[in-house]
Amino acid sequence: MVHVVGVLAMDGVVPVDLSIPCAVFERVERADGVPFYEIRVCGEAPEVRARAFGLRVPFGLDALSTVDTLVVPGIDDPTVPVAPTVLAAIRQAWAAGARVASICSGAFVLAATGLLDGRRATTHWLAAGRLAERYPSIDVDPNRLFIDEGRIITSAGASAGLDMCLHLVRRDLGQSAAAQAARLAVAPLDRDGGQAQFIRHEPPRTSACLAPVLEWMLENVDQPLSIRAMAARAGMSERTFARRFQEQTGTTPMQWLLSVRIRRGQELLESGSASIDQVALASGFASPVTFRTSFRKLTGVSPASYRARFNAERRLER
Structure with missing residues (x-):
């Protein structure tokens, strides 16, 4: 049975975040050579804006109701309110049993649905403080590349989104399939350390x-x-x-x-x-x-x- 991965495309989507799950999952095959995942890029409208260009999206939000995994890429401005139709589509996918994941500032979109309340989560270290301040019910850890809470997985910046997707392949099909996906992506299957290595540890200011x-x-x-x-x-x-x-x-x-x-x-x-x-x-x-x-x-x-x-x-x- 094919595992359907829905990738959410919103106005202002970060293109590299959207492409990562598509590139990773579309290359994964079963032992018999049959693709394991089917990718569906789903948008608010047939066309969405993505920084310097536009994207034509083949599926609407209604397609998210039947996905097995939903990936929410980052958005350029996480302070912009998320459309109620998008939030409803994510909640519906969750209610139907989908696994939900975010990359980078996509965590703000998940936070707006309430699905991260009472859970551990991460996002890009530059935005972690803002996420924690806006949603105090979320236990934000800025030092992790990704955090797996079972059906909810959040990741940091773009490269951490790649780590997360490889992790999901390993969950679904095992170490061998994940290692092959990592080789095709020319990426390490496991990286040491977390986001902390990228943070400038400046001393606190004083009077x-x-x-x-x-x-x-x-x-x-x-x-x-x-x-x-x-x-x-x-x-x-x-x-x-x-x-x-x-x-x-x-x-x-x-x-x-x-x-x-x-x-x-x-x-x-x-x-x-x-x-x-x-x-x-x-x-x-x-x-x-x-x-x-x-x-x-x-x-x-x-x-x-x-x-x-x-x-x-x-x-x-x-």
Whole structure:
């Protein structure tokens, strides 16, 4: 029996998000060579706008009522209200038993239906805060490439949508079929880390009264800095300094300093060819082991993996 995948095409759809499920699922075959999936691109109207061009859509929203999987691609502006007919079509597909997935800002469309209420979900890290603020009943995790909640699956940016689609193939047909689909897409079947590796970990902002001591911390990030030294620089007692710092930045002095040191480590890994140990010392870590542990915890990948992805020279430490 064929597995029908409906891909929703709305005005403002992100073209690459729409094409990913089509490209992945249309290539998947059973062991006997028969295609496993049937793709139906379904739109609000026969033609939809997609950035610099228009798309002619072969199926209407009514076709979503009979799909086995519904994929909602990202949209350019997630603040634009979703048409009631679109929301109704998604809810109807869900009520009929469809598996529902989103790519990137498509999570905002699913959120508008109420299907994500009380569930974990993700979206592109740039929009994760907005999604969490607008829909507080959703447990938004900005660090994940995709989150599988059974019949509801959400993914981050475009490449994470590819990861999610390969994951769904693996759920449906097993590891071998997913590996073949990954090979055809020239993509890894599994990627280490999550979205955190792409996020610039900037320290929280604060008011002017602490600005001089923060600038001093930035200038001396490679030196051993204690709470006592920070408080003395600010002309406060340690207790007062810690309280004021928490009030003005929302975090502790040492956590703020850690984010600064990790950011420095990212900058050094993105440019230059210093060893990981040298980067650790230049970033203020007394131990390379501590640097590796803290870096992985905050970014989701090792310093070596980060360098391999973001250093133009792509020099891995041997």
